[in-house]
Amino acid sequence: MAQEDCKGIWVFAEQQDGKLNDTVFEILARALDLKNHSGEEITAVLLGKGVTALAPALFEYGAEAVIVAENDALAQYSARPYEKALTQLVQKHRPSILLYGATSLGRDLAPRVMVSLRTGLTADAVDLGFDEDGVFCQTTPAYGGSVLARIAILEKRPQMVTVRPKMFDPVEPRSGASGRMIAETVDIAADGDYEVLETMARQDHGGSIEDADILVSGGRGIKSEEDLKRLDELAALLGGRLAASRPLVDSGWLPHDRQIGQSGTTVKPKYIFNVAISGSVQYQVGMQKAGCIISVNHTKGAPIFDISHYGAVADYRALIPALIEEIRRRKA
Amino acid sequence: MKILVFVKQVPDTDDVALDPKTGRLVREGVESKLNPVDANAVEAAVQLKEKHGGTVGVVSMGPPQAEDVLKKALALGCDESYLLSDRPLGGADTLATAYTLSLAARRIGGYDLLLFGRNAVDGDTAQTGPATAAFLGIPQVTLASSIDVEDGWVICERRLEDRTQKVRARMPALVTVTAEMNKPRYPKPVDIVKALKKPRHAWTAQDLGADPSRIGMNGSPTSTRGLMEPRKRKADTKYFQGQPREIAAQIADLLHDERLI
Numbered sequence: 358m359a360q361e362d363c364k365g366i367w368v369f370a371e372q373q374d375g376k377l378n379d380t381v382f383e384i385l386a387r388a389l390d391l392k393n394h395s396g397e398e399i400t401a402v403l404l405g406k407g408v409t410a411l412a413p414a415l416f417e418y419g420a421e422a423v424i425v426a427e428n429d430a431l432a433q434y435s436a437r438p439y440e441k442a443l444t445q446l447v448q449k450h451r452p453s454i455l456l457y458g459a460t461s462l463g464r465d466l467a468p469r470v471m472v473s474l475r476t477g478l479t480a481d482a483v484d485l486g487f488d489e490d491g492v493f494c495q496t497t498p499a500y501g502g503s504v505l506a507r508i509a510i511l512e513k514r515p516q517m518v519t520v521r522p523k524m525f526d527p528v529e530p531r532s533g534a535s536g537r538m539i540a541e542t543v544d545i546a547a548d549g550d551y552e553v554l555e556t557m558a559r560q561d562h563g564g565s566i567e568d569a570d571i572l573v574s575g576g577r578g579i580k581s582e583e584d585l586k587r588l589d590e591l592a593a594l595l596g597g598r599l600a601a602s603r604p605l606v607d608s609g610w611l612p613h614d615r616q617i618g619q620s621g622t623t624v625k626p627k628y629i630f631n632v633a634i635s636g637s638v639q640y641q642v643g644m645q646k647a648g649c650i651i652s653v654n655h656t657k658g659a660p661i662f663d664i665s666h667y668g669a670v671a672d673y674r675a676l677i678p679a680l681i682e683e684i685r686r687r688k689a
Numbered sequence: 690m691k692i693l694v695f696v697k698q699v700p701d702t703d704d705v706a707l708d709p710k711t712g713r714l715v716r717e718g719v720e721s722k723l724n725p726v727d728a729n730a731v732e733a734a735v736q737l738k739e740k741h742g743g744t745v746g747v748v749s750m751g752p753p754q755a756e757d758v759l760k761k762a763l764a765l766g767c768d769e770s771y772l773l774s775d776r777p778l779g780g781a782d783t784l785a786t787a788y789t790l791s792l793a794a795r796r797i798g799g800y801d802l803l804l805f806g807r808n809a810v811d812g813d814t815a816q817t818g819p820a821t822a823a824f825l826g827i828p829q830v831t832l833a834s835s836i837d838v839e840d841g842w843v844i845c846e847r848r849l850e851d852r853t854q855k856v857r858a859r860m861p862a863l864v865t866v867t868a869e870m871n872k873p874r875y876p877k878p879v880d881i882v883k884a885l886k887k888p889r890h891a892w893t894a895q896d897l898g899a900d901p902s903r904i905g906m907n908g909s910p911t912s913t914r915g916l917m918e919p920r921k922r923k924a925d926t927k928y929f930q931g932q933p934r935e936i937a938a939q940i941a942d943l944l945h946d947e948r949l950i
């Protein structure tokens with residue numbers, strides 16, 4: 358679509374099993390900032406079956422309008438019906454900006470919509486906003502996070518972006534807020550060529566590092582699996598979870614879903630203990646938003662200290678057992 | 690069964706440097722390699738061929754030296770390679786890249802399965818696979834950690850944030866694979882020699898019948914406005930002092946103040 362008469366900021370309101378994804382609220386908060394600059398209306402787009410009940414939450418977190426398209430073919434996510442439905446809605450309403458969470462679902466869907474609309478899509482943005490010239494720009498990490506690129510979509514509309522989870526804080530919900538409800542019908546059929554055979558909750562669910570308040574994270578400096586167990590013990594004592602930098606995952610000591618960083622998970626715990634981690638950019642991008650960063654490293658100049666609130670220059674093999682003992686003593 | 694694997698050549702470095710004057714990437718002296726997870730895609734294709742029969746073609750778009758990664762894929766067991774290389778293809782974003790790759794798939798034709806890596810370590814958008822599926826109008830399975838085929842369907846496991854899924858897609862379909870899927874083999878010297886005799890094709894934009902307005906820079910709605918080093922949040926770090934036992938006590942004090950213990 359050309360720029361003319363494209364208006365409005367859209368947020369794709371990802372939901373599964375009738376539950377909105379947390380990124381929706383984070384992106385709505387950012388959309389409110391964008392609105393301060395451009396004055397454009399914020400619309401949340403809700404696709405699914407029996408999902409109209411989710412609209413009030415979208416209003417409370419900042420949406421002024423909610424477009425709902427209910428359809429049997431949208432009951433469970435699959436790429437092609439969602440691609441078609443969203444494309445039809447965009448073609449009808451012509452928004453200027455369309456934001457998605459950079460979740461596994463968002464990143465499955467958005468590139469297909471990019472193709473059907475022949476527009477641009479910035480991947481996995483960690484920031485977005487208008488620059489000095491009023492151009493809508495996105496910041497996205499490349500080369501494993503060692504470089505940030507500033508991307509803009511100058512001519513095509515809508516300007517589409519997937520936004521990395523946990524980059525923005527949701528606003529305080531305004532309870533009882535409401536807005537424009539727009540019910541749409543979409544002309545789509547279920548995808549007979551794609552089928553979800555089985556869905557299992559992740560065994561470690563409720564145990565994922567993504568939603569832990571406290572993380573104890575170990576790096577390449579950890580000498581043995583025995584030492585890693587001590588970190589796990591510390592995590593358990595604090596009611597937190599064990600995470601790691603990439604080398605420990607590569608060595609097979611921990612599964613990939615424990616890896617923090619660019620090619621792992623982005624986390625935003627209240628507290629994180631980094632133990633024997635040097636703090637490469639690829640690791641830092643995954644945890645720099647933690648509330649309180651405490652790092653243990655026997656090398657004074659380790660870059661991890663540059664982003665830490667507290668530093669302990671020490672050998673973890675002496676410090677961690679002493680800390681466990683001290684905590685046990687105080688808890689007793 | 691006919692499988693096509695798509696592979697990208699990427700810089701062989703963990704940390705890229707920016708030229709402080711121009712803000713551009715320093716490319717001198719940086720070697721290139723096969724994008725790591727693309728080796729898993731190649732391995733998956735070769736294993737499927739070994740199990741079910743058929744052929745594996747490998748495709749890359751890039752400058753002439755991308756031939757290196759194609760040779761590597763041939764040594765790993767692919768049967769034929771296709772290099773899409775031409776000046777006007779340069780500077781492509783994912784829309785233009787996927788358009789070009791889909792033209793190549795169409796021209797090769799008769800495919801059952803297209804395999805991609807989940808993401809490349811340089812541009813790292815993870816968009817090229819799904820976008821190519823969209824151009825071809827075929828179903829896709831992203832983030833696959835296992836793969837098999839049965840009765841015209843490809844069956845995969847996907848590991849998502851809070852769930853794992855087993856899904857199937859009717860072929861022809863496109864799958865993006867993750868590193869968990871397998872351990873890529875090492876080519877034996879004899880495989881490297883054999884690879885030299887395998888058919889290799891080189892195609893230009895014209896060979897592909899590409900619309901010039903839809904490839905390379907012309908066909909790319911996104912543009913890079915600048916590159917930056919990540920801002921180092923130089924925190925005002927407070928260091929604990931003393932021997933490990935003393936430090937442990939100070940940390941415990943902190944944890945206590947924060948009501949964690």
Ligand SMILES: Cc1cc2nc3c(=O)[nH]c(=O)nc-3n(C[C@H](O)[C@H](O)[C@H](O)COP(=O)(O)OP(=O)(O)OC[C@H]3O[C@@H](n4cnc5c(N)ncnc54)[C@H](O)[C@@H]3O)c2cc1C
Binds near residue numbers: 500578622634654
């Ligand atoms: C495209 C790409 C993506 C990547 N993605 C990720 C990612 O998602 N996550 C990630 O973590 N990495 C990632 N990496 C790898 C990253 O570049 C680093 O190699 C990695 O983060 C280093 O991990 P580390 O800090 O644990 O190890 P090292 O850098 O080896 O640091 C080990 C540290 O332990 C300290 N140490 C050693 N012994 C002791 C001791 N006894 N007591 C105390 N301290 C000790 C050392 O002083 C050192 O600082 C990626 C790389 C690339 C190229």
Ligand SMILES: Cc1cc2nc3c(=O)[nH]c(=O)nc-3n(C[C@H](O)[C@H](O)[C@H](O)COP(=O)(O)OP(=O)(O)OC[C@H]3O[C@@H](n4cnc5c(N)ncnc54)[C@H](O)[C@@H]3O)c2cc1C
Binds near residue numbers: 695783913
């Ligand atoms: C700093 C930087 C930021 C960028 N940001 C964006 C952006 O936000 N949006 C955008 O549209 N483009 C962006 N690009 C452009 C994008 O990198 C290119 O379009 C590129 O062709 C696709 O690469 P990728 O690394 O994104 O691939 P990915 O989509 O991450 O790669 C996934 C898989 O696709 C296959 N593949 C990828 N490229 C090729 C190829 N040339 N030949 C064969 N197979 C291939 C491989 O199997 C690979 O494993 C960016 C480029 C740079 C340098």
